[in-house]
Amino acid sequence: MAEPTPLELDTKYDHYDFPTTAPIPQNGHAGYLTTQQQAQVHQLRLMLESEGYTKRLDTLTLLRFLRARKFDVTLAKNMFVDCEKWRQETHLDEMVPTWEYPEKEEMFQYYPQYYHKTDKDGRPVYIEQLGGIDLTAMYKITTAERMLTNLAVEYERLSDPRLPACSRKSGVLLETCCTIMDLKGVGLTKAPQVYSYVKQASGLSQNYYPERLGRLYLINAPWGFSTVWGVIKGWLDPVTVQKIHVLGSGYQKELLAQVPAENLPKQFGGSCECQGGCPLSDMGPWREKEWAKPAKWETSEQTITNTAGETKDVAAETAPAAPPVASETADAPATAPAPAAA
Template identity: 75%
Template sequence: MATEQQLSTDSKYDQYDFPTTAPESQPGHPGHTTPEQDAKVHQFRAELEQLGYTDRLDTLTLLRFLRARKFDVEAAKTMFTTTEKWRKEFGTNDLARTFDYKEKEQVFQYYPQYYHKTDKDGRPVYIEKMGKIDLNAMYKITTGERMLQNLVTEYEKLSDPRLPACSRKAGKLLETCCSIMDLKGVGITSVPSVYGYVKQASDISQNYYPERLGKLYLINAPWGFSSVFSVVKGFLDPVTVNKIHVLGSGYQKELLSQVPAENLPAEFGGSCNCEGGCEFSDMGPWLEPEWARPPKWAAPKEDKEADNTVQNEDPGYEKKDTEGQDGAETTA
């Protein structure tokens, strides 16, 4: 049985300036691992090193991939290598530093997606409003590719600086976020037009950013949604199901039991009215000087290139940047 302990770290990869003990007293979570699980972390890292990987091998990241695959090292290795291949093809390592979503304000008229303050556990709150989605109108402003690039950029920023700042402020390791998905205005007829994008976005989250969901509140769920979800639950992992709360229009009491009123935008029953709009404020510990630190990916790329010179001279070595590094935390 796992007991609370210090995170078993590797000095080569683990440089954390925030707490590394998870609040969940569950086996496999940092500070609550068994000797067998610690051994699997070492095995996982050693096998990845043999394949030539040098980035994102910190203990917190490896534990997330292992938890996502029930500590099956071979399955976790497949997930990790697939993720690294995707990161290279998508250009993920550069996005947080270079992506400029200049059309954001226009896009948000149809599909607001934003982080805003924290829940009662100290986790970042992520909000999506799906009722106004009109892809035809949005694609006159932006492209599906740029929408996905923005999504990935925000995942990278969740990993660093958001979660580390929240961990410092809470005094405990936080690796997940509290998500609110507002379904008000979503009808059956709108589903086909947005299904493709939503599926792509969901695939990115599940496949490449594992173990990032803390709680998910589906609010203003339309009539019949609960029945549909009860069928879907049969295909989901029980751990995931326990994180999802389907609520109708009377969601305020339950939502406010998780998110303090002063942190919840007024339109959802809270008392927060950020100047310029909560959806554009990006308020949270990651902007508070006491808790914020420069993210790892903000370092100039040229500073890293010299470190890679020897590795790049080896034709068998596949270059991988350290920017946006999950977990060294760096989160999905």
């Protein structure tokens, strides 16, 4: 087993308050970089600085983009630039500190999607239940744009504060999620709209949030799913495909081998029954006083009122502008949270 080597940090950009060594030796991951790979981090940063970029140039972020492009610095730079352009076009940095999604509970009638505690490796568990998706009904509650914005915001909140809290608790750097996608109820009639939305969300995940998927369990896979899976695999990087486990209705044994019963909601074979229901609890180390710290994008002065029809920035009238936010191959189906990008 390779011995970890300290990550070369840049004092201008790297201000981590959590561990920065990957839990197991993996090529291209923090603590296990070659001299050449460390040099490629510096090269990528210099290229981006030369084009005027100043945000999200910390070492761990650049490493994720480099891994997503097999350490081809030019391709990683292009991916990073495309991501920054998207962030600017969507005003994501301004949105994250103040975003609210008041229609969330009503939306969960059709599409529960939530983070809930951790797997045996200490990573956040993200759960989606796709069987109730009804886009016609959902778009009476919200809009496609708000759904995707909420997805992006949840990815940002995964990056900070969720993953840093999990890293502090586990004592190693955790950068990925364990995702469970429940396909129960996704029959032939519902499949087209389910997969059309998942494809859209997956594109956001792959393009802008690389290296966020640790494992993905597709449970209650219906009869004939192998055909659909053959299509979905075509959207994903081969590295991501290796992380995906397709299981039928007898999934409990394999799932419980990865997620402790006390952390898995009872409906999936675990023993957890959070007060008020697991889907809305958002329980995890990011809620535990010993490990949780305010996200870097948080500002106590700002508030915003978001409704399905409008977004009104109250903070702009009462407080300074919010500070900007910082985010294995770009990949994985996703949604607000969403299968964390691989």
